[in-house]
Amino acid sequence: MTPFQLAWRTTKRYRLRAMLAIAGVTVIGALLFDMLLLSDGLLTSFADLLTAEGFEIRVVMHEGLSRVPIPGAPAIAASIAAFAEVDDVAQIRMEPGSACVAGKQPARVTIVGRTQSRPGPWRLLSGDNVPARAPDGGCPIVIGKPLANALDLRPGSPVTLTARPAAATVIPPLPCRVSGVVDFGFNAVNELTAAMPMNAFERLMGEDHPGDAELILVALRPGADVPTVQHEISTLRSDLRVYSTEDVVAQFNRNAFAYFRQISAVLSFLTTTFAFLLIATLLTVSVNHRLGEIAALRALGIARRRIAAMLLWESALLVGVGAVLALPVGGVLAIGLDHILRQMPGLPERLHFFVFETRALVIHFVVFLVTATAAAAYPIWLSATLPIAPTLRREVVG
Amino acid sequence: MASPVVEARGVTRVFPMAAGPVTAVNGVSLHVDAGEYVAITGPSGCGKSTLLHLVGCVDTPTSGSILFESRNVAQLSESDRSRIRLTRVGFVFQRFFLLPMLTAAENVELPQSEAGAPAADRRARTHELLEYVGLADRRDHLPSQLSGGEMQRVAIARALANRPALLVADEPTGELDEATGDHVAELFDRVHADGTAILLVTHNAALAAHASRRLTMTSGRLGA
Numbered sequence: 001m002t003p004f005q006l007a008w009r010t011t012k013r014y015r016l017r018a019m020l021a022i023a024g025v026t027v028i029g030a031l032l033f034d035m036l037l038l039s040d041g042l043l044t045s046f047a048d049l050l051t052a053e054g055f056e057i058r059v060v061m062h063e064g065l066s067r068v069p070i071p072g073a074p075a076i077a078a079s080i081a082a083f084a085e086v087d088d089v090a091q092i093r094m095e096p097g098s099a100c101v102a103g104k105q106p107a108r109v110t111i112v113g114r115t116q117s118r119p120g121p122w123r124l125l126s127g128d129n130v131p132a133r134a135p136d137g138g139c140p141i142v143i144g145k146p147l148a149n150a151l152d153l154r155p156g157s158p159v160t161l162t163a164r165p166a167a168a169t170v171i172p173p174l175p176c177r178v179s180g181v182v183d184f185g186f187n188a189v190n191e192l193t194a195a196m197p198m199n200a201f202e203r204l205m206g207e208d209h210p211g212d213a214e215l216i217l218v219a220l221r222p223g224a225d226v227p228t229v230q231h232e233i234s235t236l237r238s239d240l241r242v243y244s245t246e247d248v249v250a251q252f253n254r255n256a257f258a259y260f261r262q263i264s265a266v267l268s269f270l271t272t273t274f275a276f277l278l279i280a281t282l283l284t285v286s287v288n289h290r291l292g293e294i295a296a297l298r299a300l301g302i303a304r305r306r307i308a309a310m311l312l313w314e315s316a317l318l319v320g321v322g323a324v325l326a327l328p329v330g331g332v333l334a335i336g337l338d339h340i341l342r343q344m345p346g347l348p349e350r351l352h353f354f355v356f357e358t359r360a361l362v363i364h365f366v367v368f369l370v371t372a373t374a375a376a377a378y379p380i381w382l383s384a385t386l387p388i389a390p391t392l393r394r395e396v397v398g
Numbered sequence: 399m400a401s402p403v404v405e406a407r408g409v410t411r412v413f414p415m416a417a418g419p420v421t422a423v424n425g426v427s428l429h430v431d432a433g434e435y436v437a438i439t440g441p442s443g444c445g446k447s448t449l450l451h452l453v454g455c456v457d458t459p460t461s462g463s464i465l466f467e468s469r470n471v472a473q474l475s476e477s478d479r480s481r482i483r484l485t486r487v488g489f490v491f492q493r494f495f496l497l498p499m500l501t502a503a504e505n506v507e508l509p510q511s512e513a514g515a516p517a518a519d520r521r522a523r524t525h526e527l528l529e530y531v532g533l534a535d536r537r538d539h540l541p542s543q544l545s546g547g548e549m550q551r552v553a554i555a556r557a558l559a560n561r562p563a564l565l566v567a568d569e570p571t572g573e574l575d576e577a578t579g580d581h582v583a584e585l586f587d588r589v590h591a592d593g594t595a596i597l598l599v600t601h602n603a604a605l606a607a608h609a610s611r612r613l614t615m616t617s618g619r620l621g622a
Contacts, residue, residue, distance in 0.1 A: 001504060001511050009499035296495030299456050300556070301484025302512050303477070389451035390413075392568075395493060 003306055007313030017282060018318060024278045025322025025368075026329055032271040033330030033364050034337065034354060039264035041355035043257050047249045049185045049350055053121035055090065055217035056226050058243045059233060067094065069212035070240070077115070077216050079236050085224035090116035091213030093201060099194060100160045100173070101151045109147060109192040111161060112184075113201025121217060122195065127155025127180030134200035139176035141200075147192040148181045155180055161194060163205050171206040186348040260353070272367055275319070279375035283315055287379040292395030295388045308380045315376035316369075323368040327361075402429040402465075403486075403564045403595045404453050409462035411448050422448040424618035425462070430564060430597050435590040437609035438599045438620070445618040446599035447568050453597060454487050454566040455479045467563065484513055488557030488594075490567035494549040496541040502552045503528060503537040509559045527555035531585060547578035554585055558594070565589060567598035571605050583608050 011018045059076070061068040070076065073091055081089045097111040114121075119129040122142065130140045141161070143153060153159060155178055162173040176196065184193050196204070202211060220229060226244045233242045243251070253261075287294065294307060334354035341353045411423040422445040430436050430453070438446050451457040452464055455471050456479075464471040466482055474482070483489070496505045503524050510520040528534045531551035533544075541549055550570060557565055567586070571579035583605045590596050590610075598609070606612050614621050 001500070001508055006497075006499075009497075013499035292493065293495055293497065296489070296491055297497075298480070299454070299483060299489050299491075300509055300512075301480050301482070301487075302508070303480055306512065387457075389448065389457040392451070392456075392491065393447060 003309035004313045006310045007317055010310070010314055011317050014286065017286065021279065021282045021318040022322045022325065025275055025319055026325040028271050028275045028278065029323045029326025029364070029368065030330035030333050032268055032275070032367065033326055033360065034334050035264040035268040035271065036360035036363055037330075037334050037354040037356060039261050039268070040357060040360070042260055042351070042353050043249060043253055044355045044357060045350075045352040046252055046257075047245065048355075049348060050245045050248060052123070052185055053217070054118075054219055055121060056220045056224075056245055057218035057230060057233065058245075058248060059216040059218065060214070060241050060243070061239065062241060067214045069093075069214055070216065071212055073213040073216060074210045076236060076240070077213070080216065080218055080233055083229060083232055085220050085229050086218055087221045088116055088118050088219040090114050090121065090217040090219075091198060092121075092215040092217060093198070093211060093213050095201075095205065096164055097194075097204070098162045098164075099147065099151060099192070100162070101153065101158070104151050106162075107147065107150050107192050109161070109194050111163070111201065111204065112193060112195035113198045113204075114195060115198040115213075116217075118219070122182040122184045125181045125183055127178065129182075130179050130195065130197055132197060134197040134203075139174050139196060139200045139204070140179040141176045141194045141196045142180045142182045143178055143195075144184050144187050144191065144193045145181055146187070146190050147194060148178075150192060153178050153181075159194075161204055171204070174200070174204045176200070183350070185350050188346050189342070189349045191349075268367075272371055275322075275368070276371050276375050279315055279319055279372065280378055282318070283311065283376060283379040284382065286314075287311065287382050291386060291391050294383045295386060295391035295395070298386075298388050299392065304384045307383050311380050311383060312373065312376045315372045315379075319368050319372035319375070323365060327364075331356075401468075402431050403434075403467060404597075405429040405465040406449070406453060406459075407463050407465070409449070409452055409459040409464060411445075411452060411457065412460040421618055423452065423459070426618070426620045427462075428453070428613070428620060430595050432563065432595055433590070433593050435586070435596045435608070435610045436598075436613065437606035437611070438597070438613045438615050439601065439603065439606045440599075440615035442601070444615045446615050449615065449620075450566050450568050450597065450599050454489060454564075455482045456489075484509060485560050486563045488554075488560070488562035488565040490550070490553050490557045490565065490570045490598075492569035492572040494541070494546075494553045494573070496549055496552055496556070498541050501538050501540055502533060502544065502548075502555075505541070505552055506555045506559055509556060513560050515560075523559065524555075527558055528552075530558075530588075531555045545578070546574050547581055550574060550578075550582050551585060554582070554589070558589065563595060565594050565596045565598075567596065567600075569600055569602075570598060571600065571602050576604075579605060 061070050077089045077091050080086055093113045095111050097109055098106045099109045100106045117132045130142050157178045159176050160173045161176050163171050187193055230242045230244055338352055338354045406426055406428040409426045413420045440446050452459055458472045506524045506527055507520050528537050533551055571582055587608055600606055
């Protein structure tokens, strides 16, 4: 009979106690698991969104990716495109506008213009992407699903776009045609967006020369060293801010996400403490309940280390089963909480607060392993140091 | 003359208490020879169980010495004393103290497993002992499914599992009715007849009458 078998039999015998302990650990473990997913989830999700755009470097005028036009953006973009490590450069401009189709209320939209040779920064859902340049007189656009739903648009549908709200502009509307429906990674849940080639965007804005982009996205060739290219771009002009994806994530981590990390760290500590107290209390009560039994075992010559190992296994069984059950419970809870948190206005639709990572799983089990060991420490000490003769006597007299 | 399995020489055991020290055993000398059957009787609180714990290597004396098979118990480590209890002493308790989650057979097997006996030997010895105490057909029953007398017989089988030199029993019939107590007394007779030394403490005069030597204890002192 190994210590594990003894622990297993004990757990089975005191079934109700074991079930209560496991239920407690499961609930606490689910919360801990969710806190671990939350601690890095938003950041991981944000990094995934940036990576999914397919650009490794972002160039802006000021700190924090602010939307300020970059003077001389076309010339800078051309210089960047000339670097050997650069695969593609996209200049991005954004302006408010409105979209009209016959028989529907005009919709306020964000209009995006971009120059580049390859698709993006978005994911095509249906239809075709827009070309790098619009044909003369043409205005091909891609739209997000919310706009497609709002105006009942699909690939091939005509739509008229107007720069800025129609009532406040004298620039004539531009007839466009939907090429495709796309997923704009950073769009909020109900944000209405249309994107088009930059030459069509300039026509829409009534400009007769290329405007200044607010953002320049740079895609590198495979194997290119990001910091090296970053440095090369920085030397083009001292007023540029050049960020790698890692820089952007780090900046958001410092400015926006540290709050979540701190909350999750505090809650993780509290939940772990609850798990420790729960198991330590249950095991201590259990050992106190079985003092006579344990004293008798020691009187029979059963070694202290075997009794200690049995208690450790008891703790490990209760905590282990609870910790494993906590994963699906925590997973379901995370999905529900993620859904609630993502309803916050202005958040990108594809941004998640709870993101599964192997790291979270490893930490979850390490924390519970330590908790199980720590929780068993006092009951083990109790059983190892109990005076055999007085305990047996107390049991008989009692 | 048989050599003593255990010998107490001028043993005193004092328990420090909040209200002042209590001398449970006071200058007691005793020996139990190999194959001998000794019973100690006396009123409650006279120190019988304390003396039994000292002789059974569960406790150590405040003064005096206990020699178990010529080894001074007080000079042994807890680990060595534990080994003696496991392999040379068999304990029978008033309240049986069988592990409630193990079957009768598993309870008997536990000390053998701790002593490192091979699985096949353990099984054979357990079967032999359960037959010996008349419970072979109850081997797979949990203690909760056994009567008090049956539990005590399993406890005796467990105490004999590692072929001890000395069986110590603390009020082994204390929780049993008279008829059941008689069956347990007969079982002790068989154990004794098979050559195992027995030291038991009891209130039960009928049980004590089975011993080859009877001693009386009063206020921590032993008399003939």
